[in-house]
Amino acid sequence: MCRHYLSKGKREGRYWLVGDVRNTPGRSMFVRLTGPESGKGAAGKWTDAASAEHGDLLDVIRARCGLVDFRQVADEARSFLSLPRPEPDPPPKSRPGKAPSGSPEAARRLFAMAQPIGRTIVETHLRNRAITALHETGSLRFHPRCYYRPEGHGPTETWPAMIAAVTDLGGVQTGAHRTWLLPDGSDKAPVDTPRRAMGHLLGHGVRFGVADDILAAGEGIETVLSARSGLPRMPMMAALSAAHLSAILFPASLRRLYIVRDSDPAGDGARDSLVERARGVGIEAAVLSPVRGDFNEDLRQRGIDAVRAALRVQIAPEDVARFMEE
Template sequence: MSGTAQDLSRRLADRAEAVCRHYLSNGRREGRYWLVGDIRNTPGRSLFVRLQASAKGPAGKWTDAATDERGDLLDIIRGSLGLNDFPNVADEARAFLSLPHPELESTSPPRRVLPAPSGSVEAARRLFAMSQPIAGTLAETYLRRRGITLLHGTGNLRFHPRCYYKPDDSPTETWPAMVAAVTDLTGRITGAHRTWLAPDGSDKAPVNTPRKAMGDLLGSTVRIGVPDNVMAAGEGIETMLSIRQVLPNMPIMPALSAAHLAVILFPPALRRLYIVSDKDPAGDAARDALIERANVEGIEAICLSPGFGDFNEDLQRLGMDALRACVRLQLAPEDVLRFMSLPQ
């Protein structure tokens, strides 16, 4: 049967490099291996996937040198998409391999797969699993139109070409959407955020509420980059990606709203937190609450303030060089060389 784990694993191994390029897009090939940070598609070199069978073992097997975890390409699909149940992993693998769903061998009626409750954690995970990497999509077009061109480490951002949108008291519509995975400190998906887009990716969709979140968001964030002892947290995805244009090595944590920014959970290794607040009363209140919480935990808190309403507005109106100069003045001196890009 084409749906068994062993058969799917073998078929995926026959296309090991294509699997890695699709699900571990933040890695790269070196010799007979694909190198990446971990099975969640984090940039790095700790995890290596064997692309060709050799005396060391079959193709498709991987080892994470940092954790000594091992597995096959089904585990890669599971980890990169945040899937928990094997049927969902198998469905994704069959879709990648263009295989039909296997016929049931039992004579009993097929078990109906119930839809996940609207707005639930499971619905968020399914939506993210059905989305695709943003490279070459309208989501990338949308971000580039806002001046955001450095998109490394954005495995938690994806694109769905026909994402459901339910207006008030009107039939459900579909629009293209940028989909962001909201994760907890372990990397487990607890929610998703949707930004519905215009059909050409030039702007947000012309709907009443072009941004909505779903799932369990409390304490979690959209994590971009590898968590470290210095990170930046703020509200909007575009705002935080704008900061990352001039701080390309800085891990960031968009919290999606001022209320959620105030209660984010701190990674264990965090020692300095840059707080990126929008210029409005809600942003000021979130900043103050976060500073107080960080101080209690012994974490140094430093505020980064935009010249206009937020840093994406700064980037679009002032340009990269002016944004770099503005941010540089607000960094701790030791972080300038560590995180800041140099003018081209």
């Protein structure tokens, strides 16, 4: 599978090395070639050291083929392995009223159980990150005791969390993203993976404002909200990772896409892929670049006035008055 889907990489010992999940030349992503069938250290598991993305071979297929839902991914995997299409499984037995773990329905229920972020530690956390423009953030909520299950056999913990709704182009929630926080909101919780997503993510995102002809899209929630501090009226969305950013779906009315770039190899790859996709369907694509690593770093270290000044010269002149006015 690595030779087929990640053909620009090569084998070194027990790993297949390549630039990233989009098959960019390089060495930052490594796929484990040997190991148990499942669990920690399983064969097929991969990690991108540059972006901290990780997953399995189905995630590779999803990203490389630009697929949206799991059925398409499974069909591609069966085709590669020359396997027949299986008979439909019977519906899973579950306790009445309990949604399958990690499903879109479980994501919707989790978001419904959370509360608005005003005067909660989510607001405290964002303000500690210098993000004060919190208008149109209905896609973010606060959960005071969100379960965190460590990988392996560690006990389940509970931490406060920021819950973000992932929605499709029609506004239907397809997933959720959790960021576990310290009880005072001063930082993320001291767990191995303080950010996790659930549900169907590919092509979708966490949305701030309603997009029509103009949209700005980036990777992380904090990065996007930092850019929106300087462009308070521009609709934006966070795709939650570089791989998902490169695969976002475009609104039918979109004519100009701004790409909120992260200054790292994964961000560069997502930028290039998204520019190519947008221009291929007649959408003008422009890149918004931070001075430092990302726009939240700029906002914290350089201040809102410097962020506004940097964004002003990167957007189209007609968009300055439209989106920069408070």
